[in-house]
Amino acid sequence: MTVPELIRIVSRSSPMALAQVERVRAALTALHPGLRTEVVPVVTTGDRWMGDLAQVEGKGAFTKEVDAALLAGEADLAVHCVKDIPADRPLPAGTTFAAFLERDDIRDALVHPGGLTLDELPAGTRIGTSSVRRTAQLAASHPHLECVAMRGNANRRLEKLHAGEADALLLAVSGLERIGRPDVITQVLSPEIMCPPIGAGVLALQCREHDTEVVDAVSGLGDPDAHRETTAERMLLHVLQGHCNSPIAGYARAERNGDLSLRAKVFTPDGKTVLNAHEWAGPLDPATLGTSVAVALLRQGARDLIDSIAH
Numbered sequence: 001m002t003v004p005e006l007i008r009i010v011s012r013s014s015p016m017a018l019a020q021v022e023r024v025r026a027a028l029t030a031l032h033p034g035l036r037t038e039v040v041p042v043v044t045t046g047d048r049w050m051g052d053l054a055q056v057e058g059k060g061a062f063t064k065e066v067d068a069a070l071l072a073g074e075a076d077l078a079v080h081c082v083k084d085i086p087a088d089r090p091l092p093a094g095t096t097f098a099a100f101l102e103r104d105d106i107r108d109a110l111v112h113p114g115g116l117t118l119d120e121l122p123a124g125t126r127i128g129t130s131s132v133r134r135t136a137q138l139a140a141s142h143p144h145l146e147c148v149a150m151r152g153n154a155n156r157r158l159e160k161l162h163a164g165e166a167d168a169l170l171l172a173v174s175g176l177e178r179i180g181r182p183d184v185i186t187q188v189l190s191p192e193i194m195c196p197p198i199g200a201g202v203l204a205l206q207c208r209e210h211d212t213e214v215v216d217a218v219s220g221l222g223d224p225d226a227h228r229e230t231t232a233e234r235m236l237l238h239v240l241q242g243h244c245n246s247p248i249a250g251y252a253r254a255e256r257n258g259d260l261s262l263r264a265k266v267f268t269p270d271g272k273t274v275l276n277a278h279e280w281a282g283p284l285d286p287a288t289l290g291t292s293v294a295v296a297l298l299r300q301g302a303r304d305l306i307d308s309i310a311h
């Protein structure tokens with residue numbers, strides 16, 4: 001294998017995204033000691049726009065400009081949160097996933113400056129989140145709490161919380177760890193209470209398809225379990241034709257005995273209807289498991305729930 005001299009890494013420029021890039025740079029340098037890396041930060045539509053994502057062509061709002069830089073040859077490697085990569089359409093033509101990194105915590109966390117847990121929050125507490133997935137599940141489990149729209153990267157949301165725009169936040173544990181703020185977590189929510197999004201906690205390394213030098217150089221960072229779990233989850237989302245504003249949650253888990261399970265839920269925005277499916281792969285490959293669970297949800301009426309949300 002010929003290792004390139006330099007790999008230019010493109011990413012969003014939020015603190016979380018830059019921390020992710022530093023992790024990839026460190027891992028690449030450990031794997032190939034002579035290799036140099038450079039960071040190419042870009043600002044995406046999703047970073048600029050603070051309104052409803054559905055209004056700015058929500059699909060790919062956090063990935064479009066990053067993928068464009070990769071395809072234009074301004075960078076050789078893109079680092080994405082899998083959670084932010086659309087699954088209802090193929091990856092941009094000419095690009096491919098070279099690796100999925102070992103998975104971080106998939107759970108969401110409550111951030112409440114007063115230190116209360118979700119069950120202790122008084123009626124009317126304002127939870128800052130614009131996520132349909134979080135809003136629907138909270139409406140089902142804690143209907144006395146109020147969700148208020150809040151967007152922006154995790155650091156910005158913490159600032160908005162302290163400025164009084166909300167009383168508490170729901171954020172991904174992995175994201176808070178990446179920005180070095182796990183200290184603000186008051187409660188980690190189990191997946192039963194707050195089912196995570198597809199691709200939670202997984203970073204994807206994306207390359208130009210024919211750039212075999214770079215693909216080969218970075219593929220050694222891939223984690224087999226993250227690959228199987230992500231493949232099952234993204235196929236589920238693909239078959240459901242879920243979009244960035246979909247009330248869909250789910251996660252696959254590679255068990256120690258080698259079997260793979262996939263659980264997924266589809267909600268109405270008010271959380272009053274919850275479709276639920278859980279299957280084991282057994283002899284099925286991860287993508288077929290994803291298809292099977294998606295079909296189980298479609299049989300329960302998932303199409304209407306997903307299509308009723310503007311996108």
Ligand SMILES: NCc1[nH]cc(CCC(=O)O)c1CC(=O)O
Nearest residue numbers: 081083171172174175200201202
């Ligand atoms: N939508 C922003 C985003 N994209 C990925 C993560 C978390 C990290 C991950 O799951 O990889 C976050 C922040 C959040 O939801 O709190």
